[in-house]
Amino acid sequence: MPDAHDVLFRTLADPTRRALFERLCREGEKTVGALTERAGVSQPVVSKHLGILKQAGLVRYRHEGRQTHYSAQLGALAPLVDWTSEMAGFWQSRFNALEDLLKRMDQ
Amino acid sequence: MPDAHDVLFRTLADPTRRALFERLCREGEKTVGALTERAGVSQPVVSKHLGILKQAGLVRYRHEGRQTHYSAQLGALAPLVDWTSEMAGFWQSRFNALEDLLKRMDQ
DNA sequence: AATTCACATAGCTATAGAGCTATGCATAGA
DNA sequence: TCTATGCATAGCTCTATAGCTATGTGAATT
Structure with a gap:
Protein backbone atom coordinates (compact mmCIF):
# COMPACT_ATOMS: atom_id res chain seq x y z
CA MET A 1 0.00 0.00 0.00
CA GLN A 73 -8.44 21.18 0.10
CA LEU A 74 -5.07 22.78 0.70
CA GLY A 75 -4.30 20.95 3.92
CA ALA A 76 -3.71 17.81 1.91
CA LEU A 77 -0.49 19.31 0.61
CA ALA A 78 1.10 19.12 4.04
CA PRO A 79 2.86 15.75 3.51
CA LEU A 80 4.40 17.15 0.34
CA VAL A 81 5.63 20.18 2.24
CA ASP A 82 7.01 18.00 5.01
CA TRP A 83 8.76 15.70 2.57
CA THR A 84 10.45 18.57 0.79
CA SER A 85 11.54 20.13 4.05
CA GLU A 86 12.88 16.80 5.24
CA MET A 87 14.96 16.31 2.11
CA ALA A 88 16.31 19.84 2.37
CA GLY A 89 17.05 19.23 6.03
CA PHE A 90 19.17 16.15 5.38
CA TRP A 91 21.04 18.00 2.73
CA GLN A 92 21.71 20.92 5.02
CA SER A 93 22.83 18.77 7.95
CA ARG A 94 25.41 17.03 5.78
CA PHE A 95 26.55 20.38 4.51
CA ASN A 96 26.97 21.56 8.09
CA ALA A 97 28.78 18.37 9.01
CA LEU A 98 31.24 19.00 6.22
CA GLU A 99 31.67 22.58 7.35
CA ASP A 100 32.41 21.41 10.87
CA LEU A 101 34.89 18.86 9.60
CA LEU A 102 36.69 21.47 7.54
CA LYS A 103 36.80 23.83 10.51
CA ARG A 104 38.28 21.15 12.73
CA MET A 105 40.85 20.22 10.09
CA ASP A 106 41.80 23.86 9.73
CA GLN A 107 43.08 24.06 13.27
CA MET B 1 6.98 20.60 -23.88
CA GLN B 73 21.17 18.15 -6.23
CA LEU B 74 18.67 19.66 -3.86
CA GLY B 75 18.38 23.01 -5.58
CA ALA B 76 16.30 21.32 -8.25
CA LEU B 77 13.47 21.04 -5.74
CA ALA B 78 13.00 24.80 -5.75
CA PRO B 79 10.23 24.85 -8.41
CA LEU B 80 8.35 22.28 -6.38
CA VAL B 81 8.65 24.44 -3.30
CA ASP B 82 7.54 27.48 -5.27
CA TRP B 83 4.54 25.70 -6.68
CA THR B 84 3.44 24.44 -3.30
CA SER B 85 3.92 27.84 -1.76
CA GLU B 86 1.88 29.41 -4.50
CA MET B 87 -0.96 26.94 -4.07
CA ALA B 88 -0.98 27.21 -0.32
CA GLY B 89 -0.68 30.95 0.01
CA PHE B 90 -1.31 31.13 3.72
CA TRP B 91 1.58 28.80 4.41
CA GLN B 92 3.92 31.16 2.62
CA SER B 93 5.57 32.44 5.76
CA ARG B 94 6.40 28.93 6.89
CA PHE B 95 8.19 28.39 3.60
CA ASN B 96 10.18 31.53 3.12
CA ALA B 97 12.97 30.17 5.27
CA LEU B 98 13.30 27.02 3.16
CA GLU B 99 13.06 28.93 -0.08
CA ASP B 100 15.86 31.24 0.96
CA LEU B 101 17.93 28.28 2.06
CA LEU B 102 17.52 26.61 -1.33
CA LYS B 103 18.37 29.78 -3.20
CA ARG B 104 21.56 30.25 -1.24
CA MET B 105 22.63 26.65 -1.76
CA ASP B 106 21.67 26.34 -5.41
CA GLN B 107 24.87 26.07 -7.36
C1' DA C 1 -45.12 12.49 -16.78
C1' DA C 2 -41.91 13.58 -20.08
C1' DT C 3 -37.86 16.00 -21.23
C1' DT C 4 -33.70 18.27 -20.49
C1' DC C 5 -29.73 19.09 -18.05
C1' DA C 6 -25.39 18.16 -14.97
C1' DC C 7 -22.62 14.90 -13.65
C1' DA C 8 -21.02 10.03 -12.80
C1' DT C 9 -20.02 5.42 -14.38
C1' DA C 10 -18.94 1.71 -17.74
C1' DG C 11 -16.32 -0.13 -21.15
C1' DC C 12 -12.98 0.29 -24.53
C1' DT C 13 -8.29 1.62 -26.92
C1' DA C 14 -3.87 3.30 -27.11
C1' DT C 15 0.28 4.72 -25.15
C1' DA C 16 3.70 5.55 -21.56
C1' DG C 17 6.87 3.62 -18.82
C1' DA C 18 8.73 0.27 -15.24
C1' DG C 19 10.59 -3.97 -15.01
C1' DC C 20 13.41 -7.76 -16.99
C1' DT C 21 17.67 -10.11 -19.58
C1' DA C 22 21.35 -9.65 -22.71
C1' DT C 23 25.03 -7.07 -24.23
C1' DG C 24 28.31 -3.14 -24.86
C1' DC C 25 32.05 -0.29 -23.06
C1' DA C 26 35.33 1.31 -20.16
C1' DT C 27 38.66 0.67 -16.34
C1' DA C 28 41.23 -2.25 -12.87
C1' DG C 29 43.84 -5.92 -11.93
C1' DA C 30 46.42 -10.27 -13.03
C1' DT D 1 47.21 -8.70 -23.04
C1' DC D 2 43.53 -11.14 -21.03
C1' DT D 3 39.99 -11.36 -17.56
C1' DA D 4 36.98 -9.41 -14.25
C1' DT D 5 34.32 -5.71 -12.67
C1' DG D 6 31.04 -1.52 -12.67
C1' DC D 7 27.92 0.75 -15.07
C1' DA D 8 25.24 2.07 -19.30
C1' DT D 9 22.49 0.85 -23.26
C1' DA D 10 19.38 -2.04 -26.17
C1' DG D 11 15.47 -4.45 -26.84
C1' DC D 12 11.65 -6.61 -25.10
C1' DT D 13 7.11 -7.48 -22.28
C1' DC D 14 3.47 -6.21 -19.45
C1' DT D 15 0.83 -3.29 -16.64
C1' DA D 16 -1.22 1.11 -15.47
C1' DT D 17 -3.78 4.76 -16.91
C1' DA D 18 -5.29 8.86 -19.74
C1' DG D 19 -8.23 9.57 -23.19
C1' DC D 20 -12.51 8.54 -25.80
C1' DT D 21 -17.88 7.40 -26.56
C1' DA D 22 -22.02 5.55 -24.76
C1' DT D 23 -25.01 5.17 -21.10
C1' DG D 24 -26.85 5.61 -16.32
C1' DT D 25 -28.77 8.54 -12.50
C1' DG D 26 -30.95 12.04 -10.36
C1' DA D 27 -32.63 16.82 -10.26
C1' DA D 28 -34.85 20.74 -12.60
C1' DT D 29 -38.18 22.30 -16.02
C1' DT D 30 -42.29 22.10 -18.85
Missing part, protein backbone atom coordinates in the same frame (compact mmCIF):
# COMPACT_ATOMS: atom_id res chain seq x y z
CA PRO A 2 1.33 3.37 -1.03
CA ASP A 3 2.11 6.04 1.53
CA ALA A 4 0.84 9.60 1.56
CA HIS A 5 3.75 10.94 -0.48
CA ASP A 6 3.13 8.35 -3.13
CA VAL A 7 -0.51 9.28 -3.51
CA LEU A 8 0.23 12.99 -3.69
CA PHE A 9 3.07 12.75 -6.18
CA ARG A 10 1.22 10.34 -8.41
CA THR A 11 -1.96 12.39 -8.27
CA LEU A 12 -0.22 15.66 -9.11
CA ALA A 13 2.04 14.14 -11.76
CA ASP A 14 -0.65 14.30 -14.43
CA PRO A 15 -0.69 17.75 -16.11
CA THR A 16 -4.43 17.80 -16.77
CA ARG A 17 -5.21 16.81 -13.21
CA ARG A 18 -2.71 19.25 -11.74
CA ALA A 19 -4.16 22.03 -13.89
CA LEU A 20 -7.60 21.30 -12.47
CA PHE A 21 -6.25 21.49 -8.96
CA GLU A 22 -4.41 24.72 -9.75
CA ARG A 23 -7.58 26.31 -11.08
CA LEU A 24 -9.46 25.35 -7.94
CA CYS A 25 -6.66 26.86 -5.84
CA ARG A 26 -6.51 30.08 -7.86
CA GLU A 27 -10.15 30.65 -8.64
CA GLY A 28 -11.91 28.84 -5.81
CA GLU A 29 -15.00 26.67 -6.04
CA LYS A 30 -16.07 25.58 -9.53
CA THR A 31 -18.68 23.28 -11.02
CA VAL A 32 -17.68 20.34 -13.19
CA GLY A 33 -19.12 22.10 -16.21
CA ALA A 34 -17.10 25.25 -15.60
CA LEU A 35 -13.94 23.19 -15.15
CA THR A 36 -14.62 21.20 -18.31
CA GLU A 37 -14.89 24.34 -20.46
CA ARG A 38 -11.20 25.17 -20.23
CA ALA A 39 -9.79 21.75 -19.40
CA GLY A 40 -9.16 20.64 -22.98
CA VAL A 41 -10.62 17.21 -22.29
CA SER A 42 -14.11 15.74 -22.20
CA GLN A 43 -16.45 16.01 -19.23
CA PRO A 44 -16.13 12.35 -18.20
CA VAL A 45 -12.38 12.77 -18.09
CA VAL A 46 -12.73 15.82 -15.86
CA SER A 47 -15.05 13.89 -13.55
CA LYS A 48 -12.58 11.05 -13.39
CA HIS A 49 -9.69 13.35 -12.52
CA LEU A 50 -11.78 15.07 -9.87
CA GLY A 51 -12.53 11.66 -8.41
CA ILE A 52 -8.83 10.90 -8.18
CA LEU A 53 -8.12 14.30 -6.62
CA LYS A 54 -10.91 13.59 -4.14
CA GLN A 55 -9.40 10.23 -3.24
CA ALA A 56 -6.08 11.95 -2.59
CA GLY A 57 -7.83 14.40 -0.28
CA LEU A 58 -6.88 17.34 -2.49
CA VAL A 59 -10.42 18.44 -3.25
CA ARG A 60 -13.90 18.21 -1.79
CA TYR A 61 -17.31 18.73 -3.28
CA ARG A 62 -20.73 20.01 -2.43
CA HIS A 63 -23.94 19.19 -4.26
CA GLU A 64 -26.29 21.99 -5.22
CA GLY A 65 -29.25 20.74 -7.21
CA ARG A 66 -27.86 18.85 -10.14
CA GLN A 67 -24.53 20.64 -10.01
CA THR A 68 -21.45 19.55 -8.09
CA HIS A 69 -19.17 22.26 -6.80
CA TYR A 70 -15.55 21.27 -6.24
CA SER A 71 -12.99 23.18 -4.19
CA ALA A 72 -9.36 22.69 -3.24
CA PRO B 2 6.49 20.00 -20.18
CA ASP B 3 7.33 22.71 -17.67
CA ALA B 4 9.57 22.37 -14.64
CA HIS B 5 6.75 21.31 -12.34
CA ASP B 6 5.74 18.60 -14.72
CA VAL B 7 9.22 17.13 -14.86
CA LEU B 8 9.62 17.19 -11.10
CA PHE B 9 6.25 15.70 -10.26
CA ARG B 10 6.58 13.01 -12.91
CA THR B 11 10.12 12.18 -11.86
CA LEU B 12 9.27 11.92 -8.18
CA ALA B 13 5.98 10.09 -8.73
CA ASP B 14 7.69 6.72 -9.11
CA PRO B 15 8.29 5.11 -5.69
CA THR B 16 11.51 3.35 -6.69
CA ARG B 17 12.94 6.52 -8.16
CA ARG B 18 11.86 8.67 -5.24
CA ALA B 19 13.41 6.15 -2.83
CA LEU B 20 16.72 6.45 -4.68
CA PHE B 21 16.59 10.22 -4.41
CA GLU B 22 15.69 10.00 -0.72
CA ARG B 23 18.64 7.74 -0.02
CA LEU B 24 20.98 10.18 -1.75
CA CYS B 25 19.52 12.99 0.35
CA ARG B 26 19.77 11.05 3.61
CA GLU B 27 23.03 9.22 3.12
CA GLY B 28 24.89 11.41 0.66
CA GLU B 29 26.96 10.27 -2.31
CA LYS B 30 26.57 6.63 -3.37
CA THR B 31 27.78 4.43 -6.19
CA VAL B 32 25.33 2.69 -8.51
CA GLY B 33 26.31 -0.62 -6.97
CA ALA B 34 25.61 0.57 -3.43
CA LEU B 35 22.25 1.96 -4.50
CA THR B 36 21.34 -1.25 -6.30
CA GLU B 37 21.92 -3.41 -3.20
CA ARG B 38 18.91 -2.05 -1.34
CA ALA B 39 16.82 -0.80 -4.25
CA GLY B 40 14.86 -3.99 -4.80
CA VAL B 41 15.30 -3.78 -8.56
CA SER B 42 18.05 -4.76 -10.99
CA GLN B 43 21.11 -2.66 -11.70
CA PRO B 44 20.00 -1.57 -15.19
CA VAL B 45 16.75 -0.33 -13.70
CA VAL B 46 18.67 1.67 -11.10
CA SER B 47 20.85 3.16 -13.83
CA LYS B 48 17.77 4.10 -15.80
CA HIS B 49 16.13 5.80 -12.85
CA LEU B 50 19.33 7.67 -12.07
CA GLY B 51 19.39 8.84 -15.66
CA ILE B 52 15.87 10.21 -15.32
CA LEU B 53 16.74 11.88 -12.01
CA LYS B 54 19.78 13.39 -13.73
CA GLN B 55 17.64 14.72 -16.57
CA ALA B 56 15.35 16.34 -14.01
CA GLY B 57 18.37 17.99 -12.42
CA LEU B 58 17.77 16.18 -9.14
CA VAL B 59 21.11 14.37 -9.05
CA ARG B 60 24.59 14.69 -10.44
CA TYR B 61 27.40 12.22 -10.81
CA ARG B 62 31.13 11.97 -10.70
CA HIS B 63 33.25 9.25 -12.25
CA GLU B 64 35.95 7.60 -10.21
CA GLY B 65 37.63 4.81 -12.09
CA ARG B 66 34.92 2.45 -13.21
CA GLN B 67 32.53 3.59 -10.51
CA THR B 68 29.98 6.38 -10.81
CA HIS B 69 29.15 8.31 -7.67
CA TYR B 70 25.73 9.94 -7.59
CA SER B 71 24.61 12.68 -5.21
CA ALA B 72 21.46 14.71 -4.70
Whole structure:
Protein backbone atom coordinates (compact mmCIF):
# COMPACT_ATOMS: atom_id res chain seq x y z
CA MET A 1 0.00 0.00 0.00
CA PRO A 2 1.33 3.37 -1.03
CA ASP A 3 2.11 6.04 1.53
CA ALA A 4 0.84 9.60 1.56
CA HIS A 5 3.75 10.94 -0.48
CA ASP A 6 3.13 8.35 -3.13
CA VAL A 7 -0.51 9.28 -3.51
CA LEU A 8 0.23 12.99 -3.69
CA PHE A 9 3.07 12.75 -6.18
CA ARG A 10 1.22 10.34 -8.41
CA THR A 11 -1.96 12.39 -8.27
CA LEU A 12 -0.22 15.66 -9.11
CA ALA A 13 2.04 14.14 -11.76
CA ASP A 14 -0.65 14.30 -14.43
CA PRO A 15 -0.69 17.75 -16.11
CA THR A 16 -4.43 17.80 -16.77
CA ARG A 17 -5.21 16.81 -13.21
CA ARG A 18 -2.71 19.25 -11.74
CA ALA A 19 -4.16 22.03 -13.89
CA LEU A 20 -7.60 21.30 -12.47
CA PHE A 21 -6.25 21.49 -8.96
CA GLU A 22 -4.41 24.72 -9.75
CA ARG A 23 -7.58 26.31 -11.08
CA LEU A 24 -9.46 25.35 -7.94
CA CYS A 25 -6.66 26.86 -5.84
CA ARG A 26 -6.51 30.08 -7.86
CA GLU A 27 -10.15 30.65 -8.64
CA GLY A 28 -11.91 28.84 -5.81
CA GLU A 29 -15.00 26.67 -6.04
CA LYS A 30 -16.07 25.58 -9.53
CA THR A 31 -18.68 23.28 -11.02
CA VAL A 32 -17.68 20.34 -13.19
CA GLY A 33 -19.12 22.10 -16.21
CA ALA A 34 -17.10 25.25 -15.60
CA LEU A 35 -13.94 23.19 -15.15
CA THR A 36 -14.62 21.20 -18.31
CA GLU A 37 -14.89 24.34 -20.46
CA ARG A 38 -11.20 25.17 -20.23
CA ALA A 39 -9.79 21.75 -19.40
CA GLY A 40 -9.16 20.64 -22.98
CA VAL A 41 -10.62 17.21 -22.29
CA SER A 42 -14.11 15.74 -22.20
CA GLN A 43 -16.45 16.01 -19.23
CA PRO A 44 -16.13 12.35 -18.20
CA VAL A 45 -12.38 12.77 -18.09
CA VAL A 46 -12.73 15.82 -15.86
CA SER A 47 -15.05 13.89 -13.55
CA LYS A 48 -12.58 11.05 -13.39
CA HIS A 49 -9.69 13.35 -12.52
CA LEU A 50 -11.78 15.07 -9.87
CA GLY A 51 -12.53 11.66 -8.41
CA ILE A 52 -8.83 10.90 -8.18
CA LEU A 53 -8.12 14.30 -6.62
CA LYS A 54 -10.91 13.59 -4.14
CA GLN A 55 -9.40 10.23 -3.24
CA ALA A 56 -6.08 11.95 -2.59
CA GLY A 57 -7.83 14.40 -0.28
CA LEU A 58 -6.88 17.34 -2.49
CA VAL A 59 -10.42 18.44 -3.25
CA ARG A 60 -13.90 18.21 -1.79
CA TYR A 61 -17.31 18.73 -3.28
CA ARG A 62 -20.73 20.01 -2.43
CA HIS A 63 -23.94 19.19 -4.26
CA GLU A 64 -26.29 21.99 -5.22
CA GLY A 65 -29.25 20.74 -7.21
CA ARG A 66 -27.86 18.85 -10.14
CA GLN A 67 -24.53 20.64 -10.01
CA THR A 68 -21.45 19.55 -8.09
CA HIS A 69 -19.17 22.26 -6.80
CA TYR A 70 -15.55 21.27 -6.24
CA SER A 71 -12.99 23.18 -4.19
CA ALA A 72 -9.36 22.69 -3.24
CA GLN A 73 -8.44 21.18 0.10
CA LEU A 74 -5.07 22.78 0.70
CA GLY A 75 -4.30 20.95 3.92
CA ALA A 76 -3.71 17.81 1.91
CA LEU A 77 -0.49 19.31 0.61
CA ALA A 78 1.10 19.12 4.04
CA PRO A 79 2.86 15.75 3.51
CA LEU A 80 4.40 17.15 0.34
CA VAL A 81 5.63 20.18 2.24
CA ASP A 82 7.01 18.00 5.01
CA TRP A 83 8.76 15.70 2.57
CA THR A 84 10.45 18.57 0.79
CA SER A 85 11.54 20.13 4.05
CA GLU A 86 12.88 16.80 5.24
CA MET A 87 14.96 16.31 2.11
CA ALA A 88 16.31 19.84 2.37
CA GLY A 89 17.05 19.23 6.03
CA PHE A 90 19.17 16.15 5.38
CA TRP A 91 21.04 18.00 2.73
CA GLN A 92 21.71 20.92 5.02
CA SER A 93 22.83 18.77 7.95
CA ARG A 94 25.41 17.03 5.78
CA PHE A 95 26.55 20.38 4.51
CA ASN A 96 26.97 21.56 8.09
CA ALA A 97 28.78 18.37 9.01
CA LEU A 98 31.24 19.00 6.22
CA GLU A 99 31.67 22.58 7.35
CA ASP A 100 32.41 21.41 10.87
CA LEU A 101 34.89 18.86 9.60
CA LEU A 102 36.69 21.47 7.54
CA LYS A 103 36.80 23.83 10.51
CA ARG A 104 38.28 21.15 12.73
CA MET A 105 40.85 20.22 10.09
CA ASP A 106 41.80 23.86 9.73
CA GLN A 107 43.08 24.06 13.27
CA MET B 1 6.98 20.60 -23.88
CA PRO B 2 6.49 20.00 -20.18
CA ASP B 3 7.33 22.71 -17.67
CA ALA B 4 9.57 22.37 -14.64
CA HIS B 5 6.75 21.31 -12.34
CA ASP B 6 5.74 18.60 -14.72
CA VAL B 7 9.22 17.13 -14.86
CA LEU B 8 9.62 17.19 -11.10
CA PHE B 9 6.25 15.70 -10.26
CA ARG B 10 6.58 13.01 -12.91
CA THR B 11 10.12 12.18 -11.86
CA LEU B 12 9.27 11.92 -8.18
CA ALA B 13 5.98 10.09 -8.73
CA ASP B 14 7.69 6.72 -9.11
CA PRO B 15 8.29 5.11 -5.69
CA THR B 16 11.51 3.35 -6.69
CA ARG B 17 12.94 6.52 -8.16
CA ARG B 18 11.86 8.67 -5.24
CA ALA B 19 13.41 6.15 -2.83
CA LEU B 20 16.72 6.45 -4.68
CA PHE B 21 16.59 10.22 -4.41
CA GLU B 22 15.69 10.00 -0.72
CA ARG B 23 18.64 7.74 -0.02
CA LEU B 24 20.98 10.18 -1.75
CA CYS B 25 19.52 12.99 0.35
CA ARG B 26 19.77 11.05 3.61
CA GLU B 27 23.03 9.22 3.12
CA GLY B 28 24.89 11.41 0.66
CA GLU B 29 26.96 10.27 -2.31
CA LYS B 30 26.57 6.63 -3.37
CA THR B 31 27.78 4.43 -6.19
CA VAL B 32 25.33 2.69 -8.51
CA GLY B 33 26.31 -0.62 -6.97
CA ALA B 34 25.61 0.57 -3.43
CA LEU B 35 22.25 1.96 -4.50
CA THR B 36 21.34 -1.25 -6.30
CA GLU B 37 21.92 -3.41 -3.20
CA ARG B 38 18.91 -2.05 -1.34
CA ALA B 39 16.82 -0.80 -4.25
CA GLY B 40 14.86 -3.99 -4.80
CA VAL B 41 15.30 -3.78 -8.56
CA SER B 42 18.05 -4.76 -10.99
CA GLN B 43 21.11 -2.66 -11.70
CA PRO B 44 20.00 -1.57 -15.19
CA VAL B 45 16.75 -0.33 -13.70
CA VAL B 46 18.67 1.67 -11.10
CA SER B 47 20.85 3.16 -13.83
CA LYS B 48 17.77 4.10 -15.80
CA HIS B 49 16.13 5.80 -12.85
CA LEU B 50 19.33 7.67 -12.07
CA GLY B 51 19.39 8.84 -15.66
CA ILE B 52 15.87 10.21 -15.32
CA LEU B 53 16.74 11.88 -12.01
CA LYS B 54 19.78 13.39 -13.73
CA GLN B 55 17.64 14.72 -16.57
CA ALA B 56 15.35 16.34 -14.01
CA GLY B 57 18.37 17.99 -12.42
CA LEU B 58 17.77 16.18 -9.14
CA VAL B 59 21.11 14.37 -9.05
CA ARG B 60 24.59 14.69 -10.44
CA TYR B 61 27.40 12.22 -10.81
CA ARG B 62 31.13 11.97 -10.70
CA HIS B 63 33.25 9.25 -12.25
CA GLU B 64 35.95 7.60 -10.21
CA GLY B 65 37.63 4.81 -12.09
CA ARG B 66 34.92 2.45 -13.21
CA GLN B 67 32.53 3.59 -10.51
CA THR B 68 29.98 6.38 -10.81
CA HIS B 69 29.15 8.31 -7.67
CA TYR B 70 25.73 9.94 -7.59
CA SER B 71 24.61 12.68 -5.21
CA ALA B 72 21.46 14.71 -4.70
CA GLN B 73 21.17 18.15 -6.23
CA LEU B 74 18.67 19.66 -3.86
CA GLY B 75 18.38 23.01 -5.58
CA ALA B 76 16.30 21.32 -8.25
CA LEU B 77 13.47 21.04 -5.74
CA ALA B 78 13.00 24.80 -5.75
CA PRO B 79 10.23 24.85 -8.41
CA LEU B 80 8.35 22.28 -6.38
CA VAL B 81 8.65 24.44 -3.30
CA ASP B 82 7.54 27.48 -5.27
CA TRP B 83 4.54 25.70 -6.68
CA THR B 84 3.44 24.44 -3.30
CA SER B 85 3.92 27.84 -1.76
CA GLU B 86 1.88 29.41 -4.50
CA MET B 87 -0.96 26.94 -4.07
CA ALA B 88 -0.98 27.21 -0.32
CA GLY B 89 -0.68 30.95 0.01
CA PHE B 90 -1.31 31.13 3.72
CA TRP B 91 1.58 28.80 4.41
CA GLN B 92 3.92 31.16 2.62
CA SER B 93 5.57 32.44 5.76
CA ARG B 94 6.40 28.93 6.89
CA PHE B 95 8.19 28.39 3.60
CA ASN B 96 10.18 31.53 3.12
CA ALA B 97 12.97 30.17 5.27
CA LEU B 98 13.30 27.02 3.16
CA GLU B 99 13.06 28.93 -0.08
CA ASP B 100 15.86 31.24 0.96
CA LEU B 101 17.93 28.28 2.06
CA LEU B 102 17.52 26.61 -1.33
CA LYS B 103 18.37 29.78 -3.20
CA ARG B 104 21.56 30.25 -1.24
CA MET B 105 22.63 26.65 -1.76
CA ASP B 106 21.67 26.34 -5.41
CA GLN B 107 24.87 26.07 -7.36
C1' DA C 1 -45.12 12.49 -16.78
C1' DA C 2 -41.91 13.58 -20.08
C1' DT C 3 -37.86 16.00 -21.23
C1' DT C 4 -33.70 18.27 -20.49
C1' DC C 5 -29.73 19.09 -18.05
C1' DA C 6 -25.39 18.16 -14.97
C1' DC C 7 -22.62 14.90 -13.65
C1' DA C 8 -21.02 10.03 -12.80
C1' DT C 9 -20.02 5.42 -14.38
C1' DA C 10 -18.94 1.71 -17.74
C1' DG C 11 -16.32 -0.13 -21.15
C1' DC C 12 -12.98 0.29 -24.53
C1' DT C 13 -8.29 1.62 -26.92
C1' DA C 14 -3.87 3.30 -27.11
C1' DT C 15 0.28 4.72 -25.15
C1' DA C 16 3.70 5.55 -21.56
C1' DG C 17 6.87 3.62 -18.82
C1' DA C 18 8.73 0.27 -15.24
C1' DG C 19 10.59 -3.97 -15.01
C1' DC C 20 13.41 -7.76 -16.99
C1' DT C 21 17.67 -10.11 -19.58
C1' DA C 22 21.35 -9.65 -22.71
C1' DT C 23 25.03 -7.07 -24.23
C1' DG C 24 28.31 -3.14 -24.86
C1' DC C 25 32.05 -0.29 -23.06
C1' DA C 26 35.33 1.31 -20.16
C1' DT C 27 38.66 0.67 -16.34
C1' DA C 28 41.23 -2.25 -12.87
C1' DG C 29 43.84 -5.92 -11.93
C1' DA C 30 46.42 -10.27 -13.03
C1' DT D 1 47.21 -8.70 -23.04
C1' DC D 2 43.53 -11.14 -21.03
C1' DT D 3 39.99 -11.36 -17.56
C1' DA D 4 36.98 -9.41 -14.25
C1' DT D 5 34.32 -5.71 -12.67
C1' DG D 6 31.04 -1.52 -12.67
C1' DC D 7 27.92 0.75 -15.07
C1' DA D 8 25.24 2.07 -19.30
C1' DT D 9 22.49 0.85 -23.26
C1' DA D 10 19.38 -2.04 -26.17
C1' DG D 11 15.47 -4.45 -26.84
C1' DC D 12 11.65 -6.61 -25.10
C1' DT D 13 7.11 -7.48 -22.28
C1' DC D 14 3.47 -6.21 -19.45
C1' DT D 15 0.83 -3.29 -16.64
C1' DA D 16 -1.22 1.11 -15.47
C1' DT D 17 -3.78 4.76 -16.91
C1' DA D 18 -5.29 8.86 -19.74
C1' DG D 19 -8.23 9.57 -23.19
C1' DC D 20 -12.51 8.54 -25.80
C1' DT D 21 -17.88 7.40 -26.56
C1' DA D 22 -22.02 5.55 -24.76
C1' DT D 23 -25.01 5.17 -21.10
C1' DG D 24 -26.85 5.61 -16.32
C1' DT D 25 -28.77 8.54 -12.50
C1' DG D 26 -30.95 12.04 -10.36
C1' DA D 27 -32.63 16.82 -10.26
C1' DA D 28 -34.85 20.74 -12.60
C1' DT D 29 -38.18 22.30 -16.02
C1' DT D 30 -42.29 22.10 -18.85
